[in-house]
Amino acid sequence: MMNRKQRRALKKMSPAEKALSEKVALLGTLPPSCNVCQKEFDKKDRKMVTSWSVVVRKGAQTVRLFCPECIEKTKEKIDER
Numbered sequence: 001m002m003n004r005k006q007r008r009a010l011k012k013m014s015p016a017e018k019a020l021s022e023k024v025a026l027l028g029t030l031p032p033s034c035n036v037c038q039k040e041f042d043k044k045d046r047k048m049v050t051s052w053s054v055v056v057r058k059g060a061q062t063v064r065l066f067c068p069e070c071i072e073k074t075k076e077k078i079d080e081r
Helices: 004-012 014-027 046-051 066-081
Strands: 053-057 062-066
Touching: 014 053, 062 066
Parallel strands: none
Antiparallel strands: 053 062
């Protein structure tokens, strides 16, 4: 629930600011592991944060997390086609 102060602040935000705040809120729903291989993700590990991929689907508002190994495997499969 939002109070009056929060609603007023939201009305003053530009469309770009609103979009950014929505994306930041979605990162709060980040899964704890890779969606393919279930490898654990440590949010405090700087190397993991910079190398893993996050995919957000707008329509379903789903957030998916992929490790570098799974991303590479996916790229290889796509290149085979």
